[in-house]
């Protein structure tokens with residue numbers, strides 16, 4: 001691949017932007033080399049500044065579940081733009097969006113729109129603390145909930161990719177109020193709860209983890225957490241920024257049949273525009289300003305253009321259940337293809353997957369938590385990443401991320417990914 005324009009852009013970008021990127025994982029630091037700069041995208045393809053075409057498995061880290069350049073969403077945005085961009089006043093679409101979210105995710109009785117997943121999770125724990133009058137939260141090692149101070153403790157995604165699971169700049173005071181437990185370890189959670197009786201406001205987790213790579217909840221784990229939260233009056237928060245509207249139209253909570261008290265949302269909810277949301281039980285959400293005393297605000301929250309995109313996306317997903325059937329079949333086809341190739345090559349790397357999310361871990365250990373995810377061979381992953389990129393497959397440049405399939409992938413594309421995977425595994 002000729003990537004000279006991307007390289008020149010990256011060189012220039014580093015003079016003006018920390019690390020040359022506006023989000024760390026994009027810099028290719030974990031895999032080496034120079035990041036490709038994307039110029040356009042359509043369906044399952046992205047095109048870089050040197051006009052190289054790639055089949056992609058990032059999909060903007062989840063949002064582009066219908067593929068790129070969806071005509072319905074683009075028309076909704078171009079229609080909305082005719083009426084200007086932003087008013088800082090309530091609009092009709094925000095009401096329609098809130099009503100639709102409460103229909104698609106029944107545990108959400110009231111919802112507040114924000115502009116990112118980070119804002120959603122920061123706000124959710126604030127209202128949980130206000131509602132309970134307690135200070136501490138429990139999160140899980142390797143889970144990532146955005147870059148809010150309370151979450152940059154044993155965090156996943158880019159934080160673990162760059163070895164900064166506990167970021168400088170987070171004060172001891174904030175860190176003291178964040179308790180961490182190993183994922184899938186109920187006993188550890190019970191111990192934390194017993195040692196902090198009456199002090200824990202919330203427990204937040206990714207119900208299916210994407211941010212240490214894809215890791216599934218063990219049998220009974222989510223049910224066990226629900227029981228502990230019920231017994232202790234702890235607000236149970238599902239961070240569904242990644243899984244929401246992806247694992248089913250009602251997210252992981254619909255798929256696993258667990259009802260959290262609060263849910264945070266992002267990515268798909270905006271149809272590719274900057275949107276986040278948090279919501280849940282009305283008795284908790286009624287504590288949010290201006291109805292209640294817990295303050296949270298945002299200049300562009302519920303932005304009309306973003307609502308037009310998000311509303312079109314969610315309406316489509318709500319009215320087309322066949323989307324999820326196709327994603328399940330695509331996921332199965334890809335994972336079966338990868339598994340068959342590894343059998344043929346005598347390799348036994350671990351693949352974790354659910355629906356349209358998967359991660360190929362370069363370890364032969366079962367990956368059920370942060371330590372086992374970190375047993376992966378990172379240099380080997382880096383070589384594999386570039387071998388796939390050279391074959392026109394653009395996947396996430398980090399071992400500690402989930403890949404995402406879109407409905408724009410047809411069988412022919414999946415066959416190409418399987419073929420590139422086999423050749424790449426052979427090469428590295």
Ligand SMILES: Cc1ncc(COP(=O)(O)O)c(CN[C@@H](CN)CCC(=O)O)c1O
Pocket residue numbers: 023024025026061115116117118119121144145146147157158206210211239240241242266267276401
């Ligand atoms: C479960 C979960 N919760 C919260 C967030 C933060 O959302 P944002 O603030 O990036 O919109 C995320 C963001 N995910 C990463 C990808 N692992 C975003 C990609 C990036 O950081 O560039 C998330 O996965």
